[in-house]
Amino acid sequence: MRTAVVVGAGMAGLATSGALARxxxxxxxxxRGERVAAPPTALVLWPNGMRALTSIDPxxxxxxxxxxxxxxGVRRPDGQWLVPPRSRAAAGNSPAVAHLEDLYDALVAGLGDVQIRTGVTVSAVRCGPGRRPAVGDGRTEYEADLVVAADGIDSPVRRALAPEATSVGSGFAAWQAVIPGFRAPVLTGDRGFGGETLGAGYRFVAIPLGERAAGRGGVYWVATAAGAARPESPATQLALLRRWFAGWxxxxxxxxxxxxxxxLVPQEVRELRPLPRAYGFTSGPGGVVLLGDAAHAMPHHLGQGACLAFEDAATLRSLVAGAKPGPELTAAVEAYSRARRPRTNSVVRQTRRMSAVVQARGRLALRARDAALNQLRPRMLGHAHGLASDWSPPE
Ligand SMILES: Cc1cc2nc3c(=O)[nH]c(=O)nc-3n(C[C@H](O)[C@H](O)[C@H](O)COP(=O)(O)OP(=O)(O)OC[C@H]3O[C@@H](n4cnc5c(N)ncnc54)[C@H](O)[C@@H]3O)c2cc1C
Known part of the structure; x- marks a missing residue:
């Protein structure tokens, strides 16, 4: 039987493990955690992410x-429209939102016979000609035909195999929260739901979760502010957020x-610069692949990080489906890298452009941004979201 070791039980690792096991x-x-647990936030799934999940597990x-x-749509803090709501619908790119607890539950339910070992912090990888790939935590070595590094932006596996890719701050911090339904304010109609509001270096997005969500009709919001992550307590950070966004x-x-x-879930936003030169490294009869944030962590402004991770999982699963350990599997490892590098590179480029636009600061930059959004609305946002969402699972 073909064997795989997957490092990291985030969304990328869970999706890939279930797909390979099936x-x-x-x-x-x-x-490395003591249990597999979802952060208490939510996730926007663009059509590509939804297609990838469906292809992995129909x-x-x-x-x-x-x-x-x-x-x-997109508004200014005073409520004036920069992009009225219709353009995204026109582009036919409607996303959906899922509570992360619901998403994790579904991914875990799809794991089947996967053996889960928690409390294992991988610190070393073995990869090279003539030997099966392996990872280890200093006590135990885990060897397999295929090793999947889905261990996030600080992946020690990537650091060993692609040291050129370093994690750097993107220049802003983010705060996410889900307000459960029983506590969420009752909000209706034209109140900026589902859209984003852009200020000078600040951004706020609020999305209602469905009745079926773990938040039970709650509301998910994500705020972004230029600058580094804040060291203060959550209560102080919340007070700061209320001050920064007062009057919006x-x-x-x-x-x-x-x-x-x-x-409150505060986070420094970080990304990989440059991206790894390859996402697949052959070793003996198989190899090591990088997947999810371990391969292409990026700012969150297009909401594509996890969607791309699901694309990675669907692509890998398809490429290794019939591959026997040996030349077939090593060819599939190389094909995965060839398939995913250009795709993720172009989404990362779009994301960086979008980040520069939405986090613009300074009077002149803001004026230019608002004018561009006003005039180029279908092209600018529609194109970025269209490019990101325009993906189909491999045959
Ligand atoms: C504010 C914000 C909003 C976002 N919104 C969206 C969105 O709407 N849509 C979207 O698609 N994406 C979004 N993203 C991006 C998305 O959250 C990430 O791309 C996604 O979580 C990456 O998943 P992952 O499994 O690759 O990595 P991670 O979630 O980082 O998971 C890595 C896992 O590996 C484990 N691990 C780490 N190191 C080791 C080790 N050495 N040994 C063993 N285990 C290890 C960790 O404990 C963790 O469980 C957003 C990001 C941010 C910051």
């Missing part, structure tokens, strides 16, 4: 956990008022 691989999933019930995101159009203030410090 195709008959014997999979061991290694996770019975995963993905549409049932994802609620369509209403098209809320409804429902921004109401949502921040309804948020408790323990709802």
């Amino acid at each position: 195709d008959g691989w014997q999979v061991t999933l290694l996770e 019975d995963g019930g993905w549409p049932a956990i994802a609620t369509p995101v209403p098209d809320g 159009h409804a429902p921004v203030g109401e949502l921040l008022a309804a948020t408790n410090p323990e709802d």
Whole structure:
């Protein structure tokens, strides 16, 4: 039986482990945490992410956990439209939002026979001609035909195999929260839901979660501010957010008022620069592949990080489906790298452009940004989202 070791039980590792196990691989999933747990936030799934999940697991019930995101357009903090709601619908690119607990539950339900080892922090990788690839935590070595590094932006596996790719700060910090339904303000109609609001170096997005979501009708919001991550306590950070976003159009203030410090998930936004020169490294009869944020961590402004991770998983699964360990599997490892490098590179480029636009600061830059968004709205946003969403699973 073909064997695989997957490092990291985030979304990328869970999706890949389940996909390989369903195709008959014997999979061991290694996770440094004591349990597999979703952060208490939500995720926007663009059509490419949804297609990838469906291709990985057609019975995963993905549409049932994802609620369509209403098209809320783009506004200025005073509520004036920069991009009215219709352009995204016109582009036919409607995303959906899922509570991460629901998404993790569905991914874990799809793991089948995968052996999960928690509390294992991988610190070393073996990869080279003549020997099966392996990873280890200093106590145990885990050897397999295929090693999948899905261990996030600080991946020690990537650092060993592609040291040129370093993790750098993107210049801003993000805060996410889900306000559960029973505590969320009742918000209706034309109140900026599903859209984003752009200020000078600040951004706020609010999306209602469906009734089926773990938040039970709650609201997901994500705020971004230029600068480094804040060292203060969650309560102080929440107070800062309320101050920074004071006076923004409804429902921004109401949502921040309804948020408790323990709802807050603060994060420094980081990315890989440059991307690794390759995502696949052959070793003996198989090799090591990089997947998800371990391969292409990027800022979140296009909401594509996890969607691309699901694309990675669907592509890998398809390429290794019939490959026997030996020349077939090593060829599949190389084909994975060839297939994923250009695709992720172009989405990362688009994301960086979008980041520069939405996080613009300074009077002149803001004026230029707002004018561009006004005039080029279908091209600018539609093109970026279209490019990112325009992907089909490999045959
Ligand atoms: C504010 C924000 C909003 C976002 N919104 C969206 C969105 O709407 N849509 C979207 O598609 N993407 C979004 N993203 C991006 C998305 O969250 C990431 O791309 C995604 O979480 C990456 O998943 P991953 O499994 O590759 O990595 P991770 O989530 O980092 O998971 C890595 C896993 O590996 C484990 N691990 C790490 N090191 C080791 C080790 N040495 N040994 C063993 N285990 C290890 C970790 O504990 C973890 O479980 C957003 C990101 C941010 C910051």
